[in-house]
Amino acid sequence: MKLTLHTAPEVPLEAEVIGPTSLNGLTEAEVSALTVHHGNRKEALGEFFTVTGKMNGRLELEGDLSFVKLLGKGMSGGQMIIDGNVSGHLGVGMSGGRIVVNGNAQDWVGEDMKGGSIIIKGNAGHMVGCVVRGAEVGMQGGEIIVHGNCKNEAGGGLRRGLIAIGGNSGDFTGLNMLAGSIFVLGEMGIRTGAGMKRGSIVSMKPAQMLPTFSYSCTYQPIFLRFYLNYLRELGLVIDDAWLTGSYQRWCGDSIELNKGEILLYHS
Amino acid sequence: MHIQTTEVTDTFAEAFKMSAARVIITAETDQWAMTAAQSATGFATSVIGCRCEMGIETALSADETPDQRPGVSVLLFAGSAKGVGNRLAERIGQSVMTCPTTACFNGLEGAQEHVAVGEKLRYFGDGYQASKVLNGRKIWRIPVMEGEFLIDDAFGVQAAVGGGNLLLLGKDMSSTLSAAEVAARAMRKVPGVILPFPGGIVRSGSKPGSRYKALPASTNDAYCPTLRGSAAKTELSEEIGCVLEIVVDGLEEASVGEAMRQGMHAAAGEGLVQITAGNYGGNLGQYQIKLHALLQS
Incomplete structure (x- = not known):
């Protein structure tokens, strides 16, 4: 099935009904009649999208969706391919399936995610895979792969899963992280890993460490080969030297359990 | 039936159902x-x-292993999946x-059944161990003085076949040992099998039971040339002066059979009088691997 944006919303459009799981089994007419929230007004989905084709597990979206939020909310399977930019809260609470964005995504990608994968071919905003405000546990499974850059608080409160950023990340990467893995192939902003309990943050560039992190050693972590080869398979650019190279291991955050690690490529 | 001048007895190797794991x-x-x-596979003959x-x-090259380093594939066989897990x-x-x-x-990786191995060994990390889950694979990182020991959380176990065997009967030790060495080399080339005894060859083949109650097995007197004059029964003709056995375990019955077939062809020749196989009359094992059928396949 394909949804093509024919009328750009003037204010944010909350379209949580759009996703391969929620549209499964519906006809074109039924999909067009679904309710979306255009600002504070309820509208029919067909007022914004042209719906064509049948659902067979794969949903395609086309157009500039920079004002369309909550796409793929709660999806548990299937594929959603988006040709264009999307707004925030992409794949909120998803537990399975795959979202590919051939463009940029705004804030809160994969918020409260439990499984599946989200691939952003462009850049992402703040709070990629981040815990919602007031909660303690963030993303609990799955993968978020951003080919470009992302902004602040990527992986905040991460409990389980993989977040990989092909470019740079903003400040507070891995804030209050509980476990899981974050890879940043470019540079990270300041205060990386602040408050982290466990888990791994890996970067290929030097980074400024908080004073509550302690340098352990420089060594060759074999397990990184699994991740780097996997990320290469997913299309990220991986330098061969990273596979066999040495990494500084920093332990922290000592204001918490001190069982987290930041691995920085050294040579 | 003969291969060159070596007689192949019309008999079968009696093999047993086992559970096995492959470790890289x-x-x-x-x-x-x-x-x-070599250290892991030591003292694991029977x-x-x-x-x-x-x-x-x-042996595996770096491009054949999960972490792209040189490696060795080893097989472990035991009587049950639980036994495999404990021994691993x-x-x-x-x-x-x-x-x-x-x-x-x-x-x-395709095994239906798995046993915990890394999940047990992780406790050596004393709380500093860490797990990583990637694409469905769970790996433990156990800190050690040299760096980290990496191990899969669970290992696959599959039904397997143990106790395939060949008995090589020669005139003397020298010629029989040479034939056995050549056979063992050929058999090792078959994927999915191991020869668990030293150098792949065993001289102390056994029969089940013993006159001593504590022993589950004892010397195979019917195949001991030195007992031809005193044992209750002998399977050796007068020209036989030495017998060596090759035991083969495999992940599949077909691979065990193929190893035995390769072994027979490699061993046969002037130095070897007869090739036969050990069995218990078909009363104990779940598999009967017939020598003549292997040569005709």
Whole structure:
């Protein structure tokens, strides 16, 4: 099935009904009649999208969706391919399936995610895979792969899963992280890993460490080969030297359990 | 039936249903991978006395292993999946984790059944161990003085066949040993099998039971040339002066049979009088691997 944006919303459009799981089994007419929230007004989905084709597990979206939020909310399977930019809260609470964005995504990608994968071919905003405000546990499974850059608080409160950023990340990467893995192939902003309990943050560039992190050693972590080869398979650019190279291991955050690690490529 | 001048007896090898795992041991160099593999597979000749049978399947190049380092594939056989899990934890814990630079991975990824191995050994990390889950694979990182020991959380176990065998009967020790060495080399080339005895060859073949109650097995007197004049029964003609056995365990019955077929062809020749196989009349094992059928296949 394909949804093509024919009328750009003037204010944010909350379209949580759009996703391969929620549209499964519906006809074109039924999909067009679904309710979306255009600002504070309820509208029919067909007022914004042209719906064509049948659902067979794969949903395609086309157009500039920079004002369309909550796409793929709660999806548990299937594929959603988006040709264009999307707004925030992409794949909120998803537990399975795959979202590919051939463009940029705004804030809160994969918020409260439990499984599946989200691939952003462009850049992402703040709070990629981040815990919602007031909660303690963030993303609990799955993968978020951003080919470009992302902004602040990527992986905040991460409990389980993989977040990989092909470019740079903003400040507070891995804030209050509980476990899981974050890879940043470019540079990270300041205060990386602040408050982290466990888990791994890996970067290929030097980074400024908080004073509550302690340098352990420089060594060759074999397990990184699994991740780097996997990320290469997913299309990220991986330098061969990273596979066999040495990494500084920093332990922290000592204001918490001190069982987290930041691995920085050294040579 | 003959292969060249060597007679092949119309009999069968009686083999047993077992459970098996494949372990991929990697290291910084192929020498260290082999060192770990040799240590892990030591004292694993027979389930009778060692509680498992284990051997080296093949050496692996860096592009054949999960972590892209040189490695060795080893197979472990035991009577049950639980036994496989226990023996893996013991042997990997004592012989692989201790060996410099090694890592250890499950080599049966498609197996339906799995046993906990890394999940047990992780406790050596004393709370500093960490797990990583990537694409469905769970790996433990156990801190050690040299760096980290990496091991899969669980290892696959599959039904397997143990106790395939050939008995090589020659005129003297020298010619029989030469034939057995050639046979063992040929058999090792078959994928999915191991020859668990030293150098692949066993001289102390056994029969089940003993006149001494504590022993589950005792010398196979019917095949001992020195007892031809005194044993209650002998299977040896007068020209036989030496018997050596090759035991083969495999992941599949077909691979055991293929190894035996290769072994017979390699061993046969002027130095070897007869090839036969050990069995218990078909009363104990689940498999009967017929020598003539192998040669006709």
